[in-house]
Amino acid sequence: MLASVNEWTSVRGQAQDNRQSGSATLQEVARAAGVSLATASRAFNGSATRTVRPDLRERVLAAATALNYTPNANAQAMARGTTNLVGLVVHDIADPFFSAIAAGVMRAADEHGLIVTMGSTQRDPAREVEYVAALRQQRARVLILAGSRFADGETSERLGVEVAAFQAAGGQVAAISQQKLPVNTVVVGNRSGAAGLATTLHGLGYRSFAVLAGPPELLTARDRLAGFRAGLAKVGAELPAGRVVAGEFTRDGGYAAMSELLHRGTDATCVFAVNDVMAVGAMAALRDHGVRLPEEMAVAGFDDIVTLRDVTPALTTVRVPLEDLGVWALRLAVQPPADKPRTQRIRGEVVIRESTPDRSS
Amino acid sequence: MLASVNEWTSVRGQAQDNRQSGSATLQEVARAAGVSLATASRAFNGSATRTVRPDLRERVLAAATALNYTPNANAQAMARGTTNLVGLVVHDIADPFFSAIAAGVMRAADEHGLIVTMGSTQRDPAREVEYVAALRQQRARVLILAGSRFADGETSERLGVEVAAFQAAGGQVAAISQQKLPVNTVVVGNRSGAAGLATTLHGLGYRSFAVLAGPPELLTARDRLAGFRAGLAKVGAELPAGRVVAGEFTRDGGYAAMSELLHRGTDATCVFAVNDVMAVGAMAALRDHGVRLPEEMAVAGFDDIVTLRDVTPALTTVRVPLEDLGVWALRLAVQPPADKPRTQRIRGEVVIRESTPDRSS
DNA sequence: CTGTTAGCGCTTTCAA
């Protein structure tokens, strides 16, 4: 995992060269400019209070250019006691859901002159904890936990401890998904979105539903299922037993869940996959089993993944502004710490497309 | 861009608290364990030569746990003169091409105990240069440049200078795509892949082609076009004038290019989009213009993006092992530096699917 | 095997 860099330490150790050879230091720049170390430093960081005579400043900057000087961020971090590192923890960077969020985080980080480091946990809560620990070690200034919290109580607690330690060390934190930790959170309206989807589908004339529900330990999956149920209840419909199939939160998970449902035999006419990626897998399964889309089975997803907008039939879904989620999370985290963690709620917007044609007329 | 963190510096500055409050130091651990600083250090980094008496070591570790101690990576970087940071520069992290590569890099980095930081340039070569500079400032140990090099001579040169500076500072570098810099490179067989695709399509009975060629400044786009041409030439076919349309390297770029081709009017029966993302856009355009797929127009792409495997009709393409590209790049970069940059070539594999049915029979 | 000590490169008092 995130262990042992010893092999490497020794490799460089051989050179007996402790300095980063090749990089000029501020000291050298100062000497070249004929000023003191302090003055050289001020020439770069000069604020209102600590200013440098213009000509000296010029000389320092010139010397820096000549020597191809770049400040050593690690040294700055030491001296200042703070870094400009953002740690982003995602479940799976190859999943378009997370890469969209990452794009948002990176864009916002850029605006603040922050550098983004990233860890992909492969949906393993234990690795989430490991990454947070690694980020604490890096003295990252900001930690962003993207993606569903887990139902797993044991590692959730360990995560809580680790996050608290991160905060105790002066780091700022934001989470995206559920408000399960005492940190700033961008809360996604999974329940409301799924409920809205359910009622909309009902309005379209669908009466018999099934749900490909994702892994039960993912709170996001649970919430979407619960929301869908609630939405159906509101219009007097329901989800009979045997109509909910769990599966991985991936394309293949959707494929497998749909296959199982088909295997069981079902009279559902509309299936809700709790995310778009699963929905696409479900569509493939339906096709492979000779079920016509959307005539024999309507399909809906959740997220409105951009890359998936071109599947056919076009997928009905709940749009979530994924990139914005990332932007907001960073902004929340970057605000001067308040006494209370902040919460920002976003609601998904139901988008009806061809995969769920109107049956009411 | 990657500028000004001064707002922040001042925010923390208010606190007048230079220490990362909350984090215990090795010194404190040593004191708590009743040993010297050096011994405490050895207890953690203990190698064959520098060992610590077991009981002392125990005491140190216990104290560390009690104090919730984590080494300060910045301080270690300073003292050791080297970090464990990998800087990955991509064109667009939201593009599945790059998120797949990123997944590979992160997986491989994990194996080596390295932390990955990432920058997304939005295909702007100038920002590529900026990121490399930022990574030099971080004293990253490894730099991975993923994605096509540019035809733009001016910024290419600036990139070369910056990369050289990075190397001069002791960093290791690897690129993915074309061998255009004196660094380790995973070379993608764009030409051979596109050529193979062309001959295969010809073998399938297609005779009249068009190409959605991507932006001319991207070498990857150029190479794929050139390869396709070469492949056609080999079987005595060709690409008449007006059959090549440039476009952005994105879904919308593919859509626009295809629309333009349709607008111009064409008698091509098979269109090659130089990447899958564009191909999907092209399919959407064809559909919107009422052209039946694949009967009236066959479509082929390049890359074999996993997320896009479920479009219909299934897309003929050239498979590139994207995640492996990332893994190999990191491994190349992490090897002890040699006198010569290493090169690793990978060939794409033509995958025929429904979007280009056999017309030869 | 353990402790002392000298840095790593930079920021920031504190005096001048």
Add this chain to the structure above:
DNA sequence: TTGAAAGCGCTAACAG
């Protein structure tokens, strides 16, 4: 406005 000097937390000689 400038300079001297004291750290920031840790590693790695160098002596014991």
